[in-house]
Amino acid sequence: MVSVAEKTLVQPTGGLRRRFMTLLYRSEGVRGYALLLPTLLVMIAMLVVPLGTLALQSFWTQIYFKLDHSFTLNNYLQIFDFKQNPIYLVLLFRSIIMSLMVTFFVVITAYPMAYFLAFKVQRHKLVWLILITVPFWTSYLLRVFAWKIILGFQGVINSGLISLGLIDQPLEFLLYNQTSVVITLTHAWAAFAILPIYVSLEKIDRSLLEAATDLGDTPRERFWRVTFPLSMPGVVAAGLLVFIPTVGDYVTPNVVGGTSGIMIGNIIQSLFGKANNAPLGSAVSIVMMAAITLLVCAFLMLIGRRRWKHAET
Amino acid sequence: MVGAKRIDGLLAYGIIYLIFIYAPVLLIVLFSFNNGIYVAFPLKDFTFKWYSDMVHNTGLTKAVGVSLRIAGIVAVVSTVLGVLGAKAVTRYAMPGKAMVTFLIMLPLVIPAIVFGISLLTLIAKVFGIQPGTWSIVCGHVLICVPFSMAVMISRLQGFDKNLEEASLDLGETGWRTFWRVTVPLAMPGIVASFLLCFTTSFDEYQIAAFLSGNDATLPVYIYSQLRFPNRLPGTLALGSCILAISFVIVTFAEWMRRRGTNPDKGLGI
Numbered sequence: 119m120v121s122v123a124e125k126t127l128v129q130p131t132g133g134l135r136r137r138f139m140t141l142l143y144r145s146e147g148v149r150g151y152a153l154l155l156p157t158l159l160v161m162i163a164m165l166v167v168p169l170g171t172l173a174l175q176s177f178w179t180q181i182y183f184k185l186d187h188s189f190t191l192n193n194y195l196q197i198f199d200f201k202q203n204p205i206y207l208v209l210l211f212r213s214i215i216m217s218l219m220v221t222f223f224v225v226i227t228a229y230p231m232a233y234f235l236a237f238k239v240q241r242h243k244l245v246w247l248i249l250i251t252v253p254f255w256t257s258y259l260l261r262v263f264a265w266k267i268i269l270g271f272q273g274v275i276n277s278g279l280i281s282l283g284l285i286d287q288p289l290e291f292l293l294y295n296q297t298s299v300v301i302t303l304t305h306a307w308a309a310f311a312i313l314p315i316y317v318s319l320e321k322i323d324r325s326l327l328e329a330a331t332d333l334g335d336t337p338r339e340r341f342w343r344v345t346f347p348l349s350m351p352g353v354v355a356a357g358l359l360v361f362i363p364t365v366g367d368y369v370t371p372n373v374v375g376g377t378s379g380i381m382i383g384n385i386i387q388s389l390f391g392k393a394n395n396a397p398l399g400s401a402v403s404i405v406m407m408a409a410i411t412l413l414v415c416a417f418l419m420l421i422g423r424r425r426w427k428h429a430e431t
Numbered sequence: 432m433v434g435a436k437r438i439d440g441l442l443a444y445g446i447i448y449l450i451f452i453y454a455p456v457l458l459i460v461l462f463s464f465n466n467g468i469y470v471a472f473p474l475k476d477f478t479f480k481w482y483s484d485m486v487h488n489t490g491l492t493k494a495v496g497v498s499l500r501i502a503g504i505v506a507v508v509s510t511v512l513g514v515l516g517a518k519a520v521t522r523y524a525m526p527g528k529a530m531v532t533f534l535i536m537l538p539l540v541i542p543a544i545v546f547g548i549s550l551l552t553l554i555a556k557v558f559g560i561q562p563g564t565w566s567i568v569c570g571h572v573l574i575c576v577p578f579s580m581a582v583m584i585s586r587l588q589g590f591d592k593n594l595e596e597a598s599l600d601l602g603e604t605g606w607r608t609f610w611r612v613t614v615p616l617a618m619p620g621i622v623a624s625f626l627l628c629f630t631t632s633f634d635e636y637q638i639a640a641f642l643s644g645n646d647a648t649l650p651v652y653i654y655s656q657l658r659f660p661n662r663l664p665g666t667l668a669l670g671s672c673i674l675a676i677s678f679v680i681v682t683f684a685e686w687m688r689r690r691g692t693n694p695d696k697g698l699g700i
């Protein structure tokens with residue numbers, strides 16, 4: 119008796135559920151999104167919503183310990199008022215230049231390494247790959263900190279040179295300037311560029327290279343006319359992966375930059391900390407992201423157009 | 432002949448490059464055994480005292496606890512989200528897939544400081560909650576999910592999708608197929624993703640610095656120690672331990688996921 123009652127109770131919901139499931143399974147897109155939903159929701163909750171809040175806050179005003187929520191463009195006007203406060207735009211410009219330099223050095227040093235990995239390493243490839251990838255995952259702070267003990271006033275280079283008798287006084291220009299920041303960032307981000315370049319080189323169809331040789335290209339010509347153009351997607355990806363995050367870096371300038379090596383990230387950090395002006399800090403970070411986005415888009419369009427022209431001729 | 436010379440040149444470059452990448456970090460290890468307050472040549476006696484001093488440091492042990500807890504939660508959450516996301520992206524035709532994938536991968540190309548300040552604003556200003564362990568977990572999940580997705584996507588693309596279809600054809604449900612076919616085959620990727628997310632979170636400073644509140648993570652603790660010159664050797668010893676552990680974990684994870692697969696798809700991360 120009981121089991122029959124249970125059956126009649128369960129059945130309608132079971133049928134409904136089955137119908138719902140059939141509907142769900144019929145559409146591949148719905149199934150895909152159902153699976154993706156948790157990830158997507160988390161990204162929206164932790165990325166999109168906070169970024170929206172940040173953007174909103176950039177239109178507010180900090181009055182001592184209170185926030186004035188009325189809409190104002192004052193923070194932005196302050197940033198772009200170059201005569202009154204040149205510091206924001208100057209630092210933004212300087213950070214972009216420094217990041218561009220870092221990106222250039224990282225990509226140019228990573229390329230031969232990636233080429234070596236893709237074309238020359240036959241045995242122990244896995245070992246080489248792992249050796250290159252491991253620094254990518256290990257402590258960024260410690261990699262940056264290592265340069266402080268290398269370049270410091272009483273650091274490895276100075277004490278080394280003194281004990282070798284090459285200099286009498288420690289060299290002061292090693293640490294706390296823009297150069298030390300660029301060197302440190304180049305080292306800290308080196309591993310990020312090799313993998314994308316390596317992957318794009320690895321993907322190149324080897325028969326294209328043979329064809330180039332058969333058609334009379336010297337190895338040098340072959341590299342510049344076949345290999346290099348085909349590896350461009352990897353180079354671009356590597357460049358973006360290094361350039362964009364380094365613009366906003368604040369630890370490296372804090373550790374090895376001193377006062378003359380500060381970047382835009384340090385301003386943002388202090389506005390959210392000691393200077394206690396989070397709305398202005400939000401506005402600075404929004405301007406920074408806008409500048410990065412504009413630069414990246416312009417760059418990608420330039421490449422796209424060149425490629426388009428190439429295809430036409 | 433010319434060819435052989437060129438290969439040697441590149442090999443030399445490869446070795447120099449590895450030295451450039453590893454030498455600065457190895458200096459931290461070298462000087463952590465040096466019996467002297469200053470990090471300077473010439474080296475003094477060999478000592479273990481900076482290591483034995485660490486055991487009695489309560490601030491340090493507390494930070495280790497906080498970091499371990501955060502990294503554990505982050506690794507589990509990110510890997511689960513990464514597996515689900517990667518399965519959806521690799522196995523289903525979905526409208527708007529490119530845009531959704533772009534959104535999930537976006538944290539790879541946003542300066543870390545932006546996550547720190549935007550989460551800080553949301554948590555502290557909008558919700559009025561004192562930031563702490565859970566805020567850091569949020570920030571770290573954000574940067575770890577793209578890594579996990581990348582690892583899992585290349586893993587799922589690496590094995591034959593027909594295996595899953597065969598299981599479905601033989602009458603298994605989607606859920607059971609996922610547990611009995613997909614998960615075992617993807618296991619090396621899952622383990623690698625867990626370990627890599629764990630290390631990433633454990634070593635992360637730039638986001639944690641904004642969100643730590645009173646719960647200093649290990650990197651935040653280390654940073655606070657950098658101000659005191661007399662604590663430098665202790666920091667070096669601590670750093671060496673972290674480097675050694677990270678090195679072992681990451682080497683294992685990378686070996687696990689790259690072994691036997693054709694490297695690689697996507698960004699190759």
